[in-house]
Amino acid sequence: MTDPALPSVEAAGADLRAFVDASPTSLHAVAEMARRLRDGGFTPLDERDAWSLAPGDARYVVRDGGSLVAFRVGSAPLAEAGARLVGAHTDSPTFKVRPRHDVRRAGYRLVGVEPYGGVQFHTWLDRELTVAGRLAVRGADGEVADHRVVLPGGPLRLPTLAIHLDRGVREGLVLDPQRHLVPVWGPELSTEPGLLEALADAAGVAVGDVVGHDLVLADTQPSAATGSDGTWVAAPRLDNLSSCHAGTAALLAASPAAHTAVLVANDHEEVGSASAEGAAGSFLADVLARLVAATGDHDPQSYLRAVARSRLASSDVAHAVHPNHADRHEPSHAPALGGGPVLKVNANQRYASDALSSGWFAARCADAGVPLQEFVSRADLPCGSTIGPLTATRLGIATVDVGNPVLGMHSCRELASAVDVPLMTAALTACLSLP
Numbered sequence: 001m002t003d004p005a006l007p008s009v010e011a012a013g014a015d016l017r018a019f020v021d022a023s024p025t026s027l028h029a030v031a032e033m034a035r036r037l038r039d040g041g042f043t044p045l046d047e048r049d050a051w052s053l054a055p056g057d058a059r060y061v062v063r064d065g066g067s068l069v070a071f072r073v074g075s076a077p078l079a080e081a082g083a084r085l086v087g088a089h090t091d092s093p094t095f096k097v098r099p100r101h102d103v104r105r106a107g108y109r110l111v112g113v114e115p116y117g118g119v120q121f122h123t124w125l126d127r128e129l130t131v132a133g134r135l136a137v138r139g140a141d142g143e144v145a146d147h148r149v150v151l152p153g154g155p156l157r158l159p160t161l162a163i164h165l166d167r168g169v170r171e172g173l174v175l176d177p178q179r180h181l182v183p184v185w186g187p188e189l190s191t192e193p194g195l196l197e198a199l200a201d202a203a204g205v206a207v208g209d210v211v212g213h214d215l216v217l218a219d220t221q222p223s224a225a226t227g228s229d230g231t232w233v234a235a236p237r238l239d240n241l242s243s244c245h246a247g248t249a250a251l252l253a254a255s256p257a258a259h260t261a262v263l264v265a266n267d268h269e270e271v272g273s274a275s276a277e278g279a280a281g282s283f284l285a286d287v288l289a290r291l292v293a294a295t296g297d298h299d300p301q302s303y304l305r306a307v308a309r310s311r312l313a314s315s316d317v318a319h320a321v322h323p324n325h326a327d328r329h330e331p332s333h334a335p336a337l338g339g340g341p342v343l344k345v346n347a348n349q350r351y352a353s354d355a356l357s358s359g360w361f362a363a364r365c366a367d368a369g370v371p372l373q374e375f376v377s378r379a380d381l382p383c384g385s386t387i388g389p390l391t392a393t394r395l396g397i398a399t400v401d402v403g404n405p406v407l408g409m410h411s412c413r414e415l416a417s418a419v420d421v422p423l424m425t426a427a428l429t430a431c432l433s434l435p
């Protein structure tokens with residue numbers, strides 16, 4: 001049965017849109033997840049401190065701003081009951097601002113950027129863009145701290161070249177990121193402040209104290225309800241903020257249990273996950289090992305026993321069947337927008353799902369009254385991958401890959417269905433609540 005406490009489709013869609021709009025970057029997404037967790041009684045932990053944890057404790061820890069692990073400690077030792085985990089990633093394809101980004105050309109000032117991840121270039125054209133991320137700021141004590149920042153308004157733009165000047169465009173639009181995808185910021189006026197000056201101003205810090213930055217482009221058009229019945233969600237970054245949103249809601253809604261409930265949200269999936277806070281890094285393994293020790297279990301076998309008793313549902317978006325390109329889907333596996341969570345399977349381990357992990361997720365969906373769809377790639381098309389196989393490889397943890405269906409994956413503006421939002425939240429809540 002679906003939990004009657006779960007929000008309506010309309011409310012769930014509105015909440016997803018608010019989550020996405022509050023999260024122009026992975027750093028802002030983690031801040032928004034942390035805010036929601038704090039509102040639900042979770043308190044922060046710092047990796048630099050010694051941890052001491054007791055059953056029922058609800059805590060979260062952030063690594064380098066863009067990755068988060070949150071958990072509710074179970075009533076039984078981890079070595080005896082293991083953990084139930086939900087995974088997601090916080091980053092999305094975009095463009096990263098270069099160290100020397102002040103470009104002047106043809107009477108314009110532009111901002112030098114390079115692509116981050118698998119950007120669908122053409123979808124970023126002719127949109128009101130901004131710059132967001134963080135500044136590293138030197139304090140009076142010489143320490144360096146980071147400040148999240150968003151440039152106000154939508155002052156940047158990647159203008160399309162007029163068709164009159166590109167007669168071959170009907171045969172295919174060619175966009176070289178080095179030459180053609182440098183956003184214009186304004187006219188070349190020597191009196192205007194630079195980008196870092198404008199961002200320091202927005203962050204309320206002195207530009208002379210800014211010693212570094214992680215900044216990316218973000219679309220500024222608010223997310224919208226769309227479609228004939230208003231149940232579709234048009235928004236940027238649904239890959240994979242939709243899973244961060246559902247995972248956070250699931251952890252907040254999960255029932256206390258013998259096992260420990262864990263949410264892990266990693267940065268850097270779109271660029272391969274190989275970083276200190278990415279899924280190929282040590283973050284989750286470090287937190288789980290410390291969870292075992294911090295609850296008073298110092299047996300060297302206990303961490304490995306805990307992992308062997310654990311299961312991970314790794315949620316990342318799935319390809320809904322595209323009505324104008326239905327032939328790109330395997331005919332028997334064509335997930336529909338609004339049809340519920342999608343189980344992702346691949347013979348070559350591009351997804352980690354196997355009989356037992358898939359069966360676990362299917363059983364929890366059935367418990368929650370949630371329909372389950374299935375996706376495989378066509379045999380003649382390569383299959384994408386995600387954090388699930390990486391986490392399974394890194395930790396040796398039983399993992400299933402799932403996700404809500406979207407159209408236009410990696411577009412600057414993707415499309416999902418609000419119908420799927422409470423369904424995925426209910427499925428993940430059941431995964432965290434039940435054996």
Ligand SMILES: [Zn+2]
Pocket residue numbers: 089239240269316317386
């Ligand atoms: Zn993704």
